[in-house]
Amino acid sequence: MQTQGRHAMTNSSQNSTKCSTGGGALSCPPLKTHPSSFADVLQLLGAEGADLSAASQIPMVLRRVHGGESLAHEGTPADALFFVCAGTFKIFRTNEDGYEQVLAFAIRGEVLGFDALCMDSYPTAVSALEESSVYVVLKRDVFALSQLIPSFGVALQRAGSMTLTRSRELVELLAAVASEVKLARFLIQLSRRMAGCGQSPRRFHLRMGRREIASLLGVAHETVSRAFSALAAMGMVDVSDREVEILDLDGLKNFARSTRRHLNESSESRLPRPMVQRSDTGRRTMARALAA
Amino acid sequence: MQTQGRHAMTNSSQNSTKCSTGGGALSCPPLKTHPSSFADVLQLLGAEGADLSAASQIPMVLRRVHGGESLAHEGTPADALFFVCAGTFKIFRTNEDGYEQVLAFAIRGEVLGFDALCMDSYPTAVSALEESSVYVVLKRDVFALSQLIPSFGVALQRAGSMTLTRSRELVELLAAVASEVKLARFLIQLSRRMAGCGQSPRRFHLRMGRREIASLLGVAHETVSRAFSALAAMGMVDVSDREVEILDLDGLKNFARSTRRHLNESSESRLPRPMVQRSDTGRRTMARALAA
DNA sequence: CGATCAGTTGAAGGGTCTCAACGCGAGTGG
DNA sequence: CCACTCGCGTTGAGACCCTTCAACTGATCG
Incomplete structure (x- = not known):
């Protein structure tokens, strides 16, 4: 689907700061109220259903988010937690110079705002890259919800743990490789998440632009x-x-293993490397050789 | 203190894989058992004491970790969670090439192994950079502990959230700056944590080597x-x-604000920069000018 | 005391940044 | 309807920061 032209998402995925609501996380029209929302969220997070009749007074709404709309602004009071039900989000911080630093992308099943649990205001901003929807849980209800529905607390912990794992994978991606290898690893991570x-x-459609990937x-x-x-x-x-279509996943994974130093400082190398020769970095050569 | 020479920590902060225990997180001699351990952990995580008499059957020990010793190995079964009581740890992954990718450093008050909550084996390795100690909580006890001592669950959530925030700050550090700016930001983060x-x-003593920082x-x-x-x-x-002694913290913070693009896509630049001239990138010039 | 390692510094080469230009599509308004 | 504008994506060319290799110092250790 989506056979539309090049910049089909242009009008909705442009620079944020557009039709954002800012404060008041529950201020949007709720499409659904709490009868089965808890079950949905638990299933979303991969947990098994439990006794979810207990928390009938705690609000949990499904909020629709338009492309380009912001869920959270950096520095504004953090009152809610979100669970992505559909769509794509970007988590980012804006430098005082105006430079937008993207920190992560989030899709279905992930939690947004977990990093705001330990402080009063959102440390990062969140905005939708396309038509999306999230379940909203107020921070002040998280404790009671965890008490009333124990599997919710467990699922929240798991979701936070997963987010941390993703962030660590990103650090690993960022820290030590050439640009093509970075992109290859990014695509592999994206492929796994899809x-x-x-x-x-x-085969998938990138919801973010080149600048955001960069x-x-x-x-x-x-x-x-x-x-x-x-x-x-x-x-x-x-x-x-x-x-984007991945034609050679194994080759891509193999290429993504390239490290910065082709000969590192581990003295007793556990696996001898016979194929690398001196006087050549190897990674760029590899790219050119395969390209030729 | 610590007036010893250059490589005082060499024998203890060398390549890991030394006297590590691997499996069996509780296999070390417990210095202390559970009467006041819960209170210690809660205070460690910045939570207020509560009804902690309930969980007297759940084991929680203070484990001493020598410098260079491993708390967790990448890929081994994850059975425990740790709370740093004293000392310094590094979290890292080892590439199949033998290259050691450091993902974070952890000091007192931080949680180790939170990223293993959502899976069966540790995704990252953890080893001590100096003489350290941690509180050990078995993963299978986390749920019961959160039920019996609600403030423990909250504190754990907060600690995980804090870890995620740190990781995001690291991504921000890694993604978009020159090497001196990276180091400046790293030192500022370290200063804040100290x-x-x-x-x-x-003024502080770096527990990690240049290679690990790199x-x-x-x-x-x-x-x-x-x-x-x-x-x-x-x-x-x-x-x-x-x-390391920070002589000019304000100057360092100001320098750490330097972005990659000295003239970015924000049209209305809020702070004009008069000293940069064309045909020069500006950041290196700034460094050289201040150095001269 | 030779071996080893951490840290520093220099020199050469290359990968990335930056600036620039171009094609393309979409939205706008005449 | 179509020029015009704007933004995204691509590609080229030059400058430059970082990597890599190398040598050196100093300290630890067997």
Whole structure:
């Protein structure tokens, strides 16, 4: 689907700060109230249903979020937690220079605002990249909810733990590789997450622009563009604007293993490496060789 | 204190994989058992004491960890959660090439193994950088403990949230700056965390080596060394091996604000920068000018 | 005391940033 | 309807920061 042209999402995924509501997390029209919402959230987070008749007085609404709309603003009072039901979100911070640093992308099943549990205001901003929906839980209700529905507390812990794992994977991605390898790892992570949501792991539509990917990966957006071209020239992927198809997943995974130092300081190397030769970095050579 | 020479911690902070216990988190001699341990942990995490007489059958021990010893190995079954009571830890992953990617450092008050809550085996390894101690809580007891001592569950959530916030700050650090700025931001974060533990925010002893800092920051260790020299030449810090003194915290913070693009896509620049001239990137110029 | 390792510094090369130009699509308003 | 504007994505060219290799110092340890 989505056979529309190049910038189909342009009008909705532009610079945020548009039609955001800011405060008042429950101020949007609730499409659904609490009879089965708890069950939905628990299923969303991968937990088994339990005695969820207890918490009938605690509000939990499904909120619809338009593309470009903000769920949370950096520095504003943090009153709610969100569970992504559908759509895509970006988590970011805005520098005082105006530079937008993307910290993560979130899709179905993930929790938003978990980093605000330990403080009074949101440390990061959240905005939707497309038409999305989230379950809203007020922070002041989290404790009671965890008491009344124990599996909710467990599921919340698991979701937070998962978010931390994702963030650590991102650190690993950012810290020690060349730009094409960064992009390859990013695509693999994305592919895994899409598969976890029942989507195709080989072919998907990027909800974010090149600039946002570049911000996440810590490179210039031109470099992301060049990296896409390089991966395509290597036959790993097929890219047409935001439509991505992974042609050679094994090759991509193998390429994503490239490290910065091809010969590192571990003296007694556990696995001897016979194929790397001196006087050549190896990674760029590998890319060029495969591209030729 | 610690007037010893350059590599005082060498024998204890060397390559890990030494006297690690691996499995069996409770297999070390417990120095203390549960009467007041819960109160200690709650205070450690910044929560107020509560009805902690309920959970007298749940084991919670204070485990001593020697420098270089591992608390968790990547991929081994995850059975426990740890709360740092004293000392310093590094969280890292080892690439199949043997390259050690540091993901975070942890000090007093932080939780270790939170990312393992959502899976069966530890996704990251943890080892001590110095003589340290942690409270050990078995994963299978976390649920019961949260039920019996509600403030424990809240404190655990807060600790996880804090860890996620730290990880996001690290992503921000890694993603978009030059090496000296990276180091400056790293030092500022470290300073803040030291202050949070009651230590001096201006003068402290680095528990980790240049290679480990370099791995965290995603640069070569020589670059870290040069960045230290550059910050010292700018008069920001005074560095003698692992002893660091921050001389000009305001200047350091100001310098840490430097972004990659000195003229970014925000049209109306709020702070005009008069000293940068064309045909020069500006950040290196700034460093050299201050160093001269 | 030789070996080893952490840390520093220098020199050369290359990958990335930055600036620039171009094509393209969408929205706007004449 | 169509020029116009705007933003996204791509590609090229030059400058430069970082990586890599190398050598050196100093300290620890067997």
